[in-house]
Amino acid sequence: MIRSEILKEIAPILRDQLVVCNIGIPSQELHAIDDQPTNFYMLGTMGLASSIGLGLALAQPKPVIVIDGDGSILTNLGTLPTIANNVADNYILLIIDNGSYGSTGDQPTYAGRKTSLAKMAQAAGCDRVIECAAADTGRVLQEALDAKQMTIIVSKCKSGNAKMPVITMDPVVIRDRFMKAVSA
């Protein structure tokens, strides 16, 4: 499976939740598969999806799912200790780990070689870390929501991107409708 196939499969789970989605093709794919006002699409600022989601989870009680990538986590590795030490049980970080920088031409990341993001999250102090195969992502994500416990999921999948259009929505519109969904 590639990322877009995972996103298609978990779209029914994501639909009713607050979702912060990583920059580039992941956001384009989610936007094309199932655009929702509860989705916050990052149009820039590589690496910060997990941080934005953590701030959101700490500020209000609704569950927050962050869809991140291995490359973006590697860009902002300091996020893992911050997550571990500021426990928000309404926070789920789903790292779709395809071992590559998908938005820039599928160059390999170190997560696709010797580096284990699941082990790094554990070493950072995250208590509930689950590495799973791509096909199990939906089940693991639903279990994380049901557990009501901060969870880091590392979903191992194949490298590759679906061809989706660029998001042309204005950033202030994305942000405004998202904030209305948060406070609804």
Place this chain on the structure above:
Amino acid sequence: MNIDKKIADDLVANDVSFVTTVPCKQLAGVIAEIDQRDDIFHIPANKEDEGMGLCAGAWMGGKRPAIIMQNTAIGVTVNTLATLIQYYRMPLPMLISYRGELREPVACQVEMAVHTKAILAQMNIPTYHFHKRADVEEFDNILKYTFMCNKPVAILTDANFWGGYGDQ
């Protein structure tokens, strides 16, 4: 007047309840003050762009955020300021220790000090410079201004404002 207490009081009075920090020696007092306040959630960040991500999320979750950091971080956060805070039009008060100004003992700090105001000006970020202790009186109005206009706003605070750096 206790500057650290005044800054924390103004944050609370303006309903700022989510503060992220990356430390600087000059900021140690205000960070300690914020850390012990019950009405402020203090979340230390490992890097300033990470901290700005936390603030963006907290604001969308209904809390007013602020970041406390050193001016060297302006070099780290240009992309985050442009493509997250400014692009999505979010308010962010940035209380910044302005290292490398008068009474600075560490020469290397001057290297970023000479770029600090130029970068902020290039980015059209409203910028205030606290040099004398009484300048802290403006902090309350700067916070109100920040949340009125939904922009990042910089408050540069130099060594003279904080009462000198060590034996300088």
